[in-house]
Amino acid sequence: MTMTLKGFMAGTACAALLPLAAMAQDTAACMGKLPELNVIGQGMPAVTALDAHLAEFNKKWGTEVKITLLGENERRAKARLDVSTGAGSYQVIYMDEANLAEYVNAGWVYPLADVVPADYDLKDFRVDLANVASSGGVQYFAPFVGGGDIMMYRKDLLEAKGIAPPKTLDEMVAAIKALNDPANKVYGWSARGQRGSGMNVWRWTPFFRAMGGEWLKDGAPAFASEAAVKATDLYIDLMHSAPPGVGTFNWSDSVEAFRGGQVAILIESDVFGPWMEDASKSQVVGKVGYAPPPEPLPSAGWAHGWAISTVGAKDDCAKVIAGDFVGWATSKEMEQQRLAAGIASDIARISSLQSEAYKKAVPQEYIDALLATGPRTNLLIMANPAWPEIGDTLGLALEELFTGTRSDIQASLDEVSFAAEDALARVK
Amino acid sequence: MTRQRFILLTLAPALTVLGLLAAVSTAGAVWFSLMNRVLGSPDYEFVGLYNYLRLLRDKRFFNALEISLIWELITVAGTLVVAVLLAVLVHETVKRALWRNLICFAFLAPVLLPRVAAAFIWRFLYSPSLGLLNWIVGEAGLGPVEFLANPSLALVSVAVVDIWQWGLFFTVILVKLLETMPRDPIEAAMLDNARTWQIHAYVTLPMLKGPLISLALVKAVESLRSFDLIFVMTGGGPGTATETLDLYAYQSGINLGGRVSYASAMSILLLIVTTVAFTLIWRASRKWSR
Numbered sequence: 001m002t003m004t005l006k007g008f009m010a011g012t013a014c015a016a017l018l019p020l021a022a023m024a025q026d027t028a029a030c031m032g033k034l035p036e037l038n039v040i041g042q043g044m045p046a047v048t049a050l051d052a053h054l055a056e057f058n059k060k061w062g063t064e065v066k067i068t069l070l071g072e073n074e075r076r077a078k079a080r081l082d083v084s085t086g087a088g089s090y091q092v093i094y095m096d097e098a099n100l101a102e103y104v105n106a107g108w109v110y111p112l113a114d115v116v117p118a119d120y121d122l123k124d125f126r127v128d129l130a131n132v133a134s135s136g137g138v139q140y141f142a143p144f145v146g147g148g149d150i151m152m153y154r155k156d157l158l159e160a161k162g163i164a165p166p167k168t169l170d171e172m173v174a175a176i177k178a179l180n181d182p183a184n185k186v187y188g189w190s191a192r193g194q195r196g197s198g199m200n201v202w203r204w205t206p207f208f209r210a211m212g213g214e215w216l217k218d219g220a221p222a223f224a225s226e227a228a229v230k231a232t233d234l235y236i237d238l239m240h241s242a243p244p245g246v247g248t249f250n251w252s253d254s255v256e257a258f259r260g261g262q263v264a265i266l267i268e269s270d271v272f273g274p275w276m277e278d279a280s281k282s283q284v285v286g287k288v289g290y291a292p293p294p295e296p297l298p299s300a301g302w303a304h305g306w307a308i309s310t311v312g313a314k315d316d317c318a319k320v321i322a323g324d325f326v327g328w329a330t331s332k333e334m335e336q337q338r339l340a341a342g343i344a345s346d347i348a349r350i351s352s353l354q355s356e357a358y359k360k361a362v363p364q365e366y367i368d369a370l371l372a373t374g375p376r377t378n379l380l381i382m383a384n385p386a387w388p389e390i391g392d393t394l395g396l397a398l399e400e401l402f403t404g405t406r407s408d409i410q411a412s413l414d415e416v417s418f419a420a421e422d423a424l425a426r427v428k
Numbered sequence: 429m430t431r432q433r434f435i436l437l438t439l440a441p442a443l444t445v446l447g448l449l450a451a452v453s454t455a456g457a458v459w460f461s462l463m464n465r466v467l468g469s470p471d472y473e474f475v476g477l478y479n480y481l482r483l484l485r486d487k488r489f490f491n492a493l494e495i496s497l498i499w500e501l502i503t504v505a506g507t508l509v510v511a512v513l514l515a516v517l518v519h520e521t522v523k524r525a526l527w528r529n530l531i532c533f534a535f536l537a538p539v540l541l542p543r544v545a546a547a548f549i550w551r552f553l554y555s556p557s558l559g560l561l562n563w564i565v566g567e568a569g570l571g572p573v574e575f576l577a578n579p580s581l582a583l584v585s586v587a588v589v590d591i592w593q594w595g596l597f598f599t600v601i602l603v604k605l606l607e608t609m610p611r612d613p614i615e616a617a618m619l620d621n622a623r624t625w626q627i628h629a630y631v632t633l634p635m636l637k638g639p640l641i642s643l644a645l646v647k648a649v650e651s652l653r654s655f656d657l658i659f660v661m662t663g664g665g666p667g668t669a670t671e672t673l674d675l676y677a678y679q680s681g682i683n684l685g686g687r688v689s690y691a692s693a694m695s696i697l698l699l700i701v702t703t704v705a706f707t708l709i710w711r712a713s714r715k716w717s718r
Contacts (some may be wrong), residue, residue, distance in 0.1 A: 020634065077467055077682055079502035185557070193577070195665050209502065244556035253555070262557055287508050302517040365441045389687075392679065405579045 010154065018076070028316035032062035037321055038312070039067045039092040040082070042075045044304060046144040046346035047094075050329055051339050057328055061321050072198075076388075083108040088311040091322040095141040095307040097132045098197065102385035104135040109307040112139045115323035124332060124349045126376035132303040135383070142330040145346040146303030148377030149206065150270040150369050152324035155289040157186065157264045166290050169210060169327075172265065172294045179264040180241035188241035190254040190263040197381070197391025201248055202300060203267070204398060205380045207231035210296045215382040222412035232401060232409045239402060247403035259284055267293050269302065270373065273366045274344045288367035292376060299377040306330060321395040386423040393419050454699070460692035467686025479693035489694065491668050492676040493701075495583065496652075499672055502587040503594070503651045504644055509596030511643070515602035516628050532600045540596040548659035550589045551576065576662055579669040586661050588672055590654060598643055605639055606632060648709070652702060666698045673698050 001009055026061055041047045047067065054065050070078060079093045083106070095103065103109045112133075115120060122139065123132075129143040151172075153165055166172035176188035178322075192203040211225035227286045239246050243257050251268065255275060258266045259282040275281070293299055306326040313322040328334065335352040344361035352358055353367060381387055397412040399405075429437075432555075461479050465472040483489050514535075522528045538546065553559045554575040562572050575585040581605065609632060617627045633640070655674045664671035664679065673694065681691025 053479050074682075077686060080467055080686070081716075084467070194663060195667075196663070242560075245574045245577040247574070248577040248662065257557055260558055344557075400667035403577055403579055405667040405669065 022156055028063050030061065031221050033317040034061065034063050034091075036322050037061075037063050037065045037092065038063060038090045038326070039306075040075055040090050040094050041067045041069050042072055042094050043069050044145055044346060045343045046338060048161055049341060049343060050334075052419065053334070053337070057325060061324070063321060065325065069135045082310055083311045086165070086183065086311060088242050088309065090309055091307050091313040091318050092325055093307050093312070094304065095133075096304045097146075097302045097379055097381065098387060098391075099385075100133070100135055100140060100371040101305070101383040101387070104140055105385065107374045108310055109140050110310055110313075110319070110323075112142055112307070112326075115308045115313075115319055116142065116192070116327040117324055120327040121332065124351050126348055126350055126353070128299070128301050128304075129303040129348050132301040132379050133305055141303075141305040141307035142326050143303040143305035143348040144330050144335075145271065145348065147270040147370070148299030148301050148373050149266050149267050149293045149297075150273060150299075150366075150373055151265065151291045151293050152258065152273065153265045153289045153291070154263075154274060154287055156287045158289075164169060165289055166265075166294045167291075169294050169297055173234070176238060176241050176265055185262055186264060187243045187262055188264050189238050190246060190249065190257045191235070191239065192249055192251055192254055193239070193247040193399060193402045194250045194253075195392070195395035197388055197395055199395060200402065201381075201391050201395045202302075204231060204235055206267075206293065206297045206300050209298050209380050210307065211241070216384070219424070221390075221417040223420075224410070224417035228413050230410050232398065232413075236350070236402060248399065262334065267297070269300075270370055273370070274362050277362060277366075290366040292369055292373040298380060300375050301377040302319070302382045303348075327361065367392050384424070384427065386420070386427040389423040390416070390420045393423075438541050454696075457692045457695055457699075460689050461696050463689045465689040467682075467688055472689070475689075479690050480697070482690070483693055483697060488668060488671070488676060489673075492671050492673045495668070495670065496672040496674075498583065499587065499654065500648060500651050503583065503590045503654070504647045506587060506591040507595045507598055507647050508640065508644055510591055511598035511602050512633065512640075514595070514599040515606060518599065518603050519606045520624060528603065532603060533599050535596040537596075538593045541593070542657040543593075543654075544660055546589060546593060547657050550592075551661050554585060577666055582666060582669045584660055586658055589661070590651070590657060594647060594650065598647070601643065602636070603637075605636055606681065609635060641716060645706075645709065645713065648706070 047069070058064055068078075074096055076099060079090065080099070080102075082088065083093070083103070093109065095109070116122070121169060125133075125139075125143060126147070128148045129146045130139055132146060133139050133141045133143050151166075158175070159164065161178055163178060166175045168185050178188070180188035192200045208223070208228050208231040211227035211230045213225055213231060215221070215223050215225060243262055243398055245253070248281070249257075250305070254263075254266060255272050257263050259276050261283040273290055277284050277285055306329060308319065308322045308326060312330055313319045330348065332349055332351050335347060335349050335356065336357065338346060339352065339355065339357040339361065344358065347353060347358065353370065359367065382390060384390075388418050394416045397406075397416045401407070401412055460474060462474060463472045464475045464478070518528065518531055553561050556562050556572040556574050556577070561575070565571070565573050574581070576582050613631050613635070614627055617631050620701060622630070652674070654672065655678065657673060658670050658675055659678075662670045664675045677691045677694040677698070680694065681688045
């Protein structure tokens with residue numbers, strides 16, 4: 001059988017147009033079939049920025065998108081109630097790294113590829129975010145914000161002491177101690193101390209993992225280990241080179257101390273990089289260097305995004321419209337529109353990172369560090385539905401150790417481990 | 429229609445609505461407390477008094493009870509002491525009505541501020557590295573003080589914010605009460621050459637015993653609802669140094685894996701303890717105010 005060049009080109013064109021044809025068919029069949037598309041959201045810039053464009057989506061499907069904005073804990077509780085009780089009031093759910101395991105295990109969300117439009121570019125997501133949004137190699141939510149860790153350091157302070165940007169944990173510890181100068185209100189380091197699975201535990205976990213720590217062994221808690229004691233010891237030791245009050249610092253305190261010019265080295269979530277370059281709020285504009293966290297510290301991955309509820313979007317049209325909403329709200333075009341509106345923090349796509357608009361918004365060194373950290377970024381927390389409870393109990397114990405309320409690290413961790421057995425048993 | 433009947437009829441609709449709301453929510457909480465319900469699952473079963481018995485073995489619960497009691501004592505006593513001292517000071521030193529009204533207006537501002545906003549402002553003021561208070565302390569050569577990170581200071585530091593809001597508000601009430609007091613007993617004391625502090629200690633304040641007890645009760649009830657202030661400023665920390673019962677109930681019911689039944693049992697115990705305590709205090713206060 002032979003094929004002419006003309007025939008080949010016509011076939012290729014038809015194949016390329018197939019998804020569009022299918023979409024046109026879906027739109028015609030589902031137009032006006034879903035009067036309301038209910039979405040649970042959290043007030044991130046990427047979510048609130050959608051308001052300006054919703055009319056366009058409403059017109060396309062003859063529907064009305066209703067986004068319910070809630071605080072993080074309330075959002076988690078409401079979404080969990082909606083799917084676990086079978087109420088199914090929401091077709092689109094706001095997801096994050098902490099509840100992915102629970103939702104996938106319970107079958108509450110569709111695999112993303114099954115519901116988003118066929119022409120949707122899944123491969124364009126940043127690897128670090130796609131990893132966090134996936135379970136068992138399948139991506140379940142479309143991220144619009146998130147990332148991993150990045151090391152931010154004061155180039156001027158390091159240069160003045162003749163210290164090269166640290167590449168290993170040992171080098172970083174030595175640099176922090178050498179740069180610590182409380183008399184002149186400059187501190188070597190800062191970190192989160194306030195309790196919470198998303199607070200001190202989040203920043204402590206890379207140290208725990210770097211020491212070889214594991215959360216579970218044969219389904220039982222295994223984190224009250226030598227690795228955890230070593231990690232906690234080092235974290236407390238570094239806190240001696242941090243601003244006063246660090247024992248109860250949240251991320252905001254840490255970031256503000258750094259951009260207030262008081263801290264030499266900070267490992268934080270990479271979304272805070274652009275904050276350092278904001279001349280209206282930062283005293284360290286142009287003085288900050290960016291690099292991946294020193295080896296062997298891994299990068300704590302996190303991501304927030306949209307998923308489609310199997311409970312709320314049961315029928316075909318609800319699935320199609322909800323899928324199209326997620327595809328539209330997290331598309332390359334939408335990210336470009338956000339960049340044009342001056343929002344450089346919520347970036348989830350490689351094409352956006354490489355765009356001229358993004359390069360104008362942040363230093364090239366930051367983008368390089370971001371791309372270099374990506375492959376080292378993973379979900380470091382326990383991928384278990386019991387995590388919120390275990391993480392918060394661990395956070396409480398860590399805060400007690402950081403503030404000196406308790407001093408026996410092993411005994412504190414043993415107590416948390418004991419309580420975790422109950423939490424894990426309840427989940428089973 | 430008799431006057432009493434008219435009063436009863438007009439009050440009945442509001443009282444019925446209030447009673448229904450209170451009864452439904454309390455019955456719901458009691459029902460939940462006898463189950464083992466968690467937010468993550470629709471399945472639950474009857475567990476009897478298990479949640480209550482577990483609370484009696486929960487060290488963190490007793491710590492929260494103790495912190496709640498200390499919080500009540502500090503904030504109620506602190507508010508009244510600040511209010512009395514400032515009211516007497518304003519009454520004695522500011523004689524022009526215009527200035528006195530301006531001061532009262534300024535004293536009302538803190539209580540009009542939303543609690544969350546006040547908490548954020550003070551959290552920043554207390555910051556060891558960037559806060560104004562620590563700058564002043566530093567200028568005095570006392571070094572940075574970890575107001576919110578030091579377990580011994582944290583509860584008092586948060587209580588100061590509560591006292592700042594309510595103490596100044598109560599000052600305004602007391603200033604107005606002092607202005608309306610009968611002059612005869614005060615003038616009699618002045619004729620007896622009593623000093624200013626003696627006039628207030630032995631004449632005016634004893635005459636204000638009734639209003640002061642009422643203010644103390646109002647503040648005691650208000651202090652039970654300080655969740656927002658503590659949550660924003662310390663989140664209950666460092667450790668559990670500022671974790672009151674309502675905060676622990678929230679952590680258990682919402683934050684810590686959604687154990688709503690356990691949190692409900694805690695709320696019911698809190699309801700019982702406060703109802704008993706306030707009934708006793710109310711009865712005692714009626715005696716004191718005579």
